[in-house]
Amino acid sequence: MTAPTQPPETPGARTEEPPETGREDPTQTPKAASEHDTLKYHLLGPSLTKAGQDSVDQKKVRVSETIFNASKGSKFFNREEAKDRILTQKIDQILQKKRHLDTLDLSRELRHADNLVAQLELSRDLSQCIVHVDCDAFYAAVEQLDRPELKDLPFAVGGGVLTTCNYVARKYGCRSGMASFVAKKLCPDLVLLKLNFDKYNAKAQEVRQVLAGYDPRFESASIDEAYLNITQYCAENDMQPEDAVQQMRREIHEKTRITVSAGIAANAKLAKICSNMNKPNGQFLLPNNRAAIMKFMASLPPRKVNGVGRVLERQLSEIGIKTCGDIYQYRQYLSPLLGEKAYEFLIHCYLGLGRTRIQPAEEYERKSVGTESTFQDMSDPVKLREKLRWTAEELEKDMKKAECKGRTLVLKVKLHTFEVYTRQVVVPKAICTADDLYTYSLPILAKLEQEMAGMKLRLMGLRVTQLESTKKPDTMAFFGFRPRKTTADASSATAPDPESAKRDNGVWEQWPEEEMYQLDDELQAQADAAVQAAQQEGDAAITPRGSDSRRRHGKEIVPNPSPCKPDTKVEEETWWDCPICNRPQTPDERRFNDHIDLCLSRQTIRDVVHEEVPSRAPALGTPETTRKSKFGSEKKRGRPPTVDPRQKKLCFG
DNA sequence: CATTTTAAT
């Protein structure tokens, strides 16, 4: 799946088959039926399997009706209906405009499209081998490891809403994102398990450990999905992509007891589509060959493409585009009807083009930090203020963790009717404290209350964008890191020039090494004692909060684990120097990091002992996350050497 | 142009 962290499968996800038949309902008149057709289709979702041919259509109808009947009347449903009507209107406008366009001369648009196609064709890159790996019903699979007796029973993981369910439950029409009570109607025997994020994260790390052996710079797209570029691996091991992936999947299964599906193709977009072709526990290869790709896309429903959601799908369908191949014959309409960007995106789809750059998730930059929560309908202004205050405090914690401030503040509100509103303000200075967050958001809330008297909320959220880093020179400066660029500072990117080091108020200048790396014996003893004490008591000031995974939410940016098998490549340099104690260490990344962890713990203690504020301590971050993530992404202080992995041989592995 | 909303994942 994509960017944001998502539960392995989200309501919007189209991991499975789009049920084309969801829209027919012979029991109603065409007119009456059409009222709810699109909505039923939407509610039905994408998870009915293609297995079982004959009965499938009937089953789909039954499932569709059950969901519909269970849902209708609820506020949520009403809102969905309203949204659906709005969309229908919008589509009517588009169709109207299309009729108008038909009276005009579109040769200019046609030429533009043809030029674009020609130009994109020239840039087609078939040299890379990209793999998309997707764990099968991940949460359910992990739970099943602990409860093997569930294997043949329909079960799901989640609370009020199914986060995922096993394939047995899917046969009944259950799917991720479905309300539990609806799922129960479809499948009364459904077993519902609570979420266990710690377990899933731990298991995900095991899987990633294996992935790292095939591409250390693989990209985690979510907890259970990843992209790899195995071009180099295949070359070095003289393997065919299919065999390499087969082997990788077997290795994953052997080491983690989790099955994964994989897609192998020339770029990420295609690989993602392919990983769904033989799911579960299968793989699919689309050859790196233009004709094969064009043929593949020609019959592919656009909805299968990452980036096409229910809205665009419907728009395209009504225009007449049912497959990516159809895009070509409508190319002159796309820009005027759907806009420049959608047009370009669709041409890419038609051609089967996508990115071939795969990079670790931690190298992406965070653009905003926010938090929101749902609660029982609330309209009392005093309570709302309390809630806002609380939200501000939550956000402050998250921003502390993220070590940033922000210049714009967004208030999000969902009414009891499920209508969503957001309002934002640009604040005079970058803020991060609960006080600031509260005081600047309060007027917005007040204004909203004024706009709609007696508004009843079910959700409130705060979010901060236009981020600026507040990272202090502690850990980072240690290693001579300079701050990552912020959004505002996009110009000077990551290039390590000596000037930018001085620019940021001098905070980022390198610390004198001797002072940093030396600890007198007495202090050392104190520190060691404190580390032990802290570890036993789980002292919050020293134990970084990030390690408490219950509190973590949202996109988890976990650094890639180092490849587990040391492989055959011999490291040129025999020793890596610890940047803290300066002593040479064995060139084993895991041990090296362990050693650094130890040194860092001492350093943390020293900070705590010397300086006063304990709240600074967590700034070190989890040893496993913050520190290593920097290791992973930035210059690895010369050693081990980081090279562009696409071209050069990798350093560890 | 900046701000707000919407769609998507």
Next chain:
DNA sequence: CTGCATTAAAATG
């Protein structure tokens, strides 16, 4: 009928 994070574009003024 959750709950997050993040992007990007369209709509709006």
